[in-house]
Amino acid sequence: MKNFVSINRRCLLILGVVVCLFYTISQVYSADEQIIEAKSYIKYVSDMEPILAIGKYIKDKDVEGNLINLGTIKFEKGLCVPSNNSKFTYKIPTGSSIFKAVVGNDNAFAEYLGELTFIIYVDDQKVYESKPIKQNEKEEISVSIKRGSKITLEVKDDGTPTNYAVWADASFF
Numbered sequence: 032m033k034n035f036v037s038i039n040r041r042c043l044l045i046l047g048v049v050v051c052l053f054y055t056i057s058q059v060y061s062a063d064e065q066i067i068e069a070k071s072y073i074k075y076v077s078d079m080e081p082i083l084a085i086g087k088y089i090k091d092k093d094v095e096g097n098l099i100n101l102g103t104i105k106f107e108k109g110l111c112v113p114s115n116n117s118k119f120t121y122k123i124p125t126g127s128s129i130f131k132a133v134v135g136n137d138n139a140f141a142e143y144l145g146e147l148t149f150i151i152y153v154d155d156q157k158v159y160e161s162k163p164i165k166q167n168e169k170e171e172i173s174v175s176i177k178r179g180s181k182i183t184l185e186v187k188d189d190g191t192p193t194n195y196a197v198w199a200d201a202s203f204f
Contacts, residue, residue, distance in 0.1 A: 074124045075108045076132075076201035082181065086117030093139045094195045100138040101169040101199055109199035111137055114147050114188040117196070121182050123153075127203035128177045132184075134161060135169035137195035145191025149198075153179035163189065169199075176203070 077090040089111040093099050099106040109132070112119065123130075134149045146163035151174055159174050176182060186196040 074127065074203040076121060076184070076198065076203075077108050077110055079121055079124075081119045081121050083118070083120040083183075085119070086113045086115075088112045088117070088119060089195075093137050093197070095139045097139070099197050099199050101133060101135040101197055102138070102167055104133075104169075104199075106133070106197075106199035109133075109197060109201055110184075111195050111197055112184075112186060114145075114186050114194040114196045116185075116187055118183060118185040121184075123176050123179050123182050124203050128175065129173060129204040130176045130182060130202070131171070131173045131204065132201040133169055133171050133197075133199040135164055135197055135199070136166045137197050138167075139195065145194060146189045147194070147196050148187045148189075149196070150185040150187065152183040152185070154181060155183070 081088075091099070091108055093111050099109045099111060110119070114136075130151065134147075136147060146165050147161075148163055149159075149161040149170070149172070150157060151159040151172070153174070153176050158176075159172060161170050161172070164170055184198055184201070188194065188196075
């Protein structure tokens with residue numbers, strides 16, 4: 032009888048460990064599902080058409096047709112736009128509450144020495160203005176757009192010869 036109780040305790044211990052592992056794995060799997068589901072709500076600006084555009088733009092490529100490149104990081108999504116006072120307005124997708132992007136000078140113009148300023152308006156109200164950004168610098172942006180219906184992305188240069196600005200991974204969450 033003593034051996035039987037000892038075996039039952041071991042079985043209960045092993046069963047408890049198995050149940051704990053199963054529970055932990057199911058929680059991790061659920062968390063992964065939530066992350067995947069959250070990513071399905073991302074809407075990239077480059078997958079949309081502007082409702083107003085001042086200046087030309089290139090979707091998902093730099094001015095030379097390569098992946099967008101800021102410093103040493105390459106981006107598959109984004110906009111490459113002229114730096115000489117370009118402005119693009121988009122309808123904010125329903126349910127979006129945050130706009131994110133990484134901004135900087137297009138690396139295709141390595142000789143460019145000027146500075147760019149990136150400005151964001153939500154319903155014509157300025158909500159963000161970057162510091163002047165030089166070549167090989169980048170800045171991550173995250174702004175609230177909860178109550179907005181349209182967003183305007185603007186770039187101003189410092190008057191130095193024409194360059195291209197990048198709104199990499201510009202997206203709505």
